[in-house]
Amino acid sequence: MKFFVTTPMGTEGVLADELSDLRIGRTRAVVGGVELSGRWEDAYRVCLESRIALRVLLPLADAPCRSERDLYDAAREVGWESHVSPETTLAVSAVGVAPGLDNTMFVAQRTKDAIVDRLRALTGARPSVDRRDPDVSVFVRLARGRVTLALDLAGESLHRRGYREPGAPAPLKENLAAALLRLADWDRESPLSDPMCGSGTLPIEADLWARGVAPGLSRERFGFERWASFEPSLAKRLAVLRSRARERAREAGPPVSGFDRDSRAIEQARQGARRAGAHAKFERAELDAFEGSSPPGLVITNPPYGERLAGGRALYDALSDAFDRLAPGHRVAVLLGPDVPYSPPRVAERHRLKNGDLSVTLAVWDVG
Ligand SMILES: C[S@@+](CC[C@H](N)C(=O)[O-])C[C@H]1O[C@@H](n2cnc3c(N)ncnc32)[C@H](O)[C@@H]1O
Incomplete structure (x- = not known):
């Protein structure tokens, strides 16, 4: 499987070094992150063990995008039903611009419409939106006349380790x-x-x-453990990886x-x-x-x-x-x-x- 691990500009090389030290998948540093080829459990290990990663994305589509219609059609084509069900909640966030699409809130809204329309047509029911604590986080990126649609495996951004109280002046992530x-x-x-x-x-x-x-040990679970596609057999494997990480400390x-x-x-x-x-x-x-x-x-x-x-x-x-x-x-x-x-x-x-x-x-x- 192919994943994209995001990181702040200028830290792509050290993220790739870290993942290779952790022996996680095969990596290639590019602008804004690292392309990762590996298995589900590699992506999970990034969530659990990487100190530098910000998000772990599972790309689902990459299509030309020159209008609102292109965006909607590209989003409607994706087989969201594998991961999203009418019972799961959803949030969409967007970055970048394309012709006629310079408002990221609108881009997120239209993508959400396409997902909801597709699921309603297939199942007769629709997932609801929860911006604060969604089960499934969808990530839209517009750049150079293309749209990429991805799911965010981490859920809440990985820099939030949970040890810092809000309110510190000018903290580093x-x-x-x-x-x-x-x-x-x-x-x-x-x-x-x-x-x-x-x-x-x-x-x-x-x-x-x-x-x-491991920085992720303080999190009970990551975003993808709440997806409709998450299988109980994988949960057992993840518990093993978690306890191995705990033993290594x-x-x-x-x-x-x-x-x-x-x-x-x-x-x-x-x-x-x-x-x-x-x-x-x-x-x-x-x-x-x-x-x-x-x-x-x-x-x-x-x-x-x-x-x-x-x-x-x-x-x-x-x-x-x-x-x-x-x-x-x-x-x-x-x-x-x-x-x-x-x-x-x-x-x-x-x-x-x-x-x-x-x-x-x-x-x-x-x-x-
Ligand atoms: C940008 S903040 C550091 C933030 C930190 N890296 C974090 O993640 O929270 C700079 C710090 O320098 C401290 N500072 C400023 N002048 C100082 C001085 N003369 N002696 C010691 N600390 C000083 C401030 O109190 C402030 O906490």
Whole structure:
């Protein structure tokens, strides 16, 4: 079977590396994600074990689309009845544009109409729409005069691990944090510290990765387990994969710590770590007091930028001083937003990425 695993722009390569380390299917990195050929259980393992994936899509159709009529006809042609029944609930989301179709809400609506019309014609009954917690999530993408229609196996986006309370200021998405750790090429043995950790996403993801704790274990079930096509025999197999993943988690990991000047952020980070079962430690501290770790390890951080840039040049001067104080042997990885008043010296690698809509760069170098 062919699946498409989505990921933020700039992280496609590390997602492919992660899936190949996990020995999941055959992969090919393309813009916006990774094409995956494999079996159902490979797709399930992505949901359960990938830290970087955002969604896992099962493509059902790819057709030319130059009008609303083309969209409707393409959607009406798909054999939705294999996965959707009048008893399952449904939600459709859309991205992209095509001629005459520049409103994604309308695109989603027309696709939903086509699905409902088809099922009603076949069964005399229709599935209802539930945008908040649907059994089946349909994904529509319009690009270059074509429409692709897919089902989302994950259901709720995979970055939502469930350990973070809403309300943290400017948090990184959990899957982007995991991608940054891989881009920084952390060895998962040396210490890791984040001097501006906010709600602690980088240290928490680092600890879970180092100890092999699968991110999807906290979810009771994934989207496709609610599809009409989901077979009880597969449920047994998935339970085995789940318990194997649980057995692989290790108790001991390297020292992982986070610091922040804001005591509320530290409290949120501690609570998040507790909920995630992460061993990362968090302390309130100013950047001026940061000295890295002993023995040296990875210093990785996501300083404020854009509208959230509090402190401006003074903050980046303090950050630059903190990096200058680090003992040789440390590696630094810093996520820089557009127009930050800082240009790190001796950068060995620059990874260009998207953090939501913002173009950002992860700069990485070794302290010699
Ligand atoms: C963009 S947020 C980090 C978000 C974090 N990666 C997360 O996922 O929640 C930047 C953090 O830097 C902290 N900060 C700003 N100036 C600081 C300073 N001088 N010393 C320590 N922390 C500072 C802020 O309190 C804020 O929590």
